[in-house]
Amino acid sequence: MKRITALGTVVVAALLTVAMTSGTAQEQPRVTIQSMDVRENLYVISGGGGHTAALVTESQGVVLVDTKLPGWGQSILETIQLLTEQPVTTIINTHTHGDHVGGNVDFPASVDIIAHDRAASRMANMAAFTGVGAESLPDRTYTDRMTLFEGRDQIDLYHFGAGHTDGDTIVVFPALRTAHLGDLFAFTGPPYIDVANGGSGVAYPDTLDRIVESIEGVQRVIPGHIPPPSGSPMRGWTTWADLEQYATFNREFLDSVRASQGVGRSVDDAVQALDIWAKYPEYDMSRAAANVQAIYDELNAQ
Secondary structure, eight states: OOEEEEOSOOOTTSOEEEEEEOTTOOEEEEEEEEESOTTSOEEEEESSSSOEEEEEOSSSOEEEEOOOSTTOHHHHHHHHHTTOSSOEEEEEOOSSOHHHHGGGGGSOTTSEEEEEHHHHHHHTTSGGGSGGGGGGSOSEEESSEEEESSGGGOEEEEOOSOSSSSSOOEEEEGGGTEEEEEGGGSSSSSOOOOGGGTOOTTTHHHHHHHHHHHOOSOOEEEESSOOOOSSSSOOSOEEHHHHHHHHHHHHHHHHHHHHHHHTTOOHHHHHHHOOOTTTOTTSOOTTHHHHHHHHHHHHHTO
16 A cells, blocks of 8 residues: 655745655655645646646536556545545546556546547557456547637647557647657757657657647746656746747758668668757757667668
């Protein structure tokens, strides 16, 4: 039996940290919940996988974006109960990976789960969603766009093409000028391209360009895994301008790799030929070689 212990006081402007502990009192990783703004009702829960967003709506209960790794759903539920008496009514899964959907199974069957249709199909093949777990698969899916609720509660879901996987969802909270990008924008640097789940290094820049060109009015971005700043309400996290820069980086990365492939360079030589390092000094380039290989494989198969 797991329980959570509040280590902070739940007030609008306070940082709330909760810790999961087992029956043997062995400490587990902490979950931290922070408000995006003292005037707002949008929270970010970090720890235990990808960042979970929690919107406490005016009339539709609590909406969650992603549910972390298996075993973390109950801690999310109990954390939300420290904020509001409203129930969790809706879960939006940004893509099929276990660190974003694994906690689904801990939520009541009455919760409405939504994902892109390709993400839902891939989730159905995951071990976590066999047997009784099948009840925690998405109840509703969409192809290109879906809108939930109205007014300040409105949430827009978009899919612009393959990237991290082939079923990535962008979640926009228009009234709050905020978007959750899931792992389409997980970190700064060459992204993880999950080829097995339909990810595409060739399509990735096009998908990011469509996001930047099509979505208006967003100022703040909740990334998949970039650590948030300390404090609550948080300040100085990821902005729309950061996403625009990330889109430009991915375009330049692909252009360089495509040029190298076109003149017959090896993968190692293509990595060395990348001339974008100095332009992005804060980016983690540890995935560069893997992404060059993935793009080469994709181009060679065309």
